Amino acid sequence: MTWDDDGLYRRCVAVKAKNYVLQKYKEDLKPGEKEMIIKGSAFKSANKEPALKEMMQEFVNCLINDKNDIFFLNIFKRYIIEAMNIQDISRWAVKKTVTDKVLNGDRTQEVKVMNAIGLDVVQEGDKIYVYNAIVGEVQAVAKGEPVVYKNGLPKMIPNRILVQTKDFNVSNYDRMHYVERVYDTVSILQTVLKIELFPKYHLKNANLLLTDLCKNYTI
Numbered sequence: 001m002t003w004d005d006d007g008l009y010r011r012c013v014a015v016k017a018k019n020y021v022l023q024k025y026k027e028d029l030k031p032g033e034k035e036m037i038i039k040g041s042a043f044k045s046a047n048k049e050p051a052l053k054e055m056m057q058e059f060v061n062c063l064i065n066d067k068n069d070i071f072f073l074n075i076f077k078r079y080i081i082e083a084m085n086i087q088d089i090s091r092w093a094v095k096k097t098v099t100d101k102v103l104n105g106d107r108t109q110e111v112k113v114m115n116a117i118g119l120d121v122v123q124e125g126d127k128i129y130v131y132n133a134i135v136g137e138v139q140a141v142a143k144g145e146p147v148v149y150k151n152g153l154p155k156m157i158p159n160r161i162l163v164q165t166k167d168f169n170v171s172n173y174d175r176m177h178y179v180e181r182v183y184d185t186v187s188i189l190q191t192v193l194k195i196e197l198f199p200k201y202h203l204k205n206a207n208l209l210l211t212d213l214c215k216n217y218t219i
Helices: 050-064 069-084 100-104 106-117 176-185 204-216
Strands: 011-016 018-025 035-037 094-097 127-139 154-164
Touching: 011 050, 018 050, 035 050, 035 204, 050 176, 069 176, 069 204, 094 100, 100 106, 106 154
Parallel strands: none
Antiparallel strands: 011 018, 018 035, 094 127, 127 154
16 A cells, blocks of 8 residues: 655644644745644534634634643633623524425424525525524424323423524524533534533533623633
């Protein structure tokens, strides 16, 4: 077997197969060439929110430069705080493509996208930007059947929907969804980070921790 010489690098951070970061030696850089080569969906997923792509880049910079755990935790907490106080929804929105399945499908996610489109005139190939919101409540459903309590009352749960960013309402976005998204994104790096150091602020038993963080942490 013949191996190609891919050159020498100052540092390599491998997250998993085909997901890695290579840092070149500055003296080897050509004019206009980037210092880091970043490969893999862990870093470049098109479905990741812009704010979380930015957070991943910050983590990469810290990994490459041997920062300690405090740096990683501060980055994590800063994005948790932003997730709890979103003002610019474009940083947390995802792009959805209008496909035939969206226009004619009946699966939950496709229906949610179609509901977000509402009365807007769209065609296949169009793009819309949406965020996760909670608007009122709906009756819970299990195995296709509405759920009721023993006393006959319906079990109600938050009505989680998608809303286009052009209709953003700061009072209805799903804060816990985005807090969990921050944690899930950090978890991608659990092979190179001490994931046990990062609190699961999205869980119910961490409500007090999250409240304290929002009160005492300064971005």
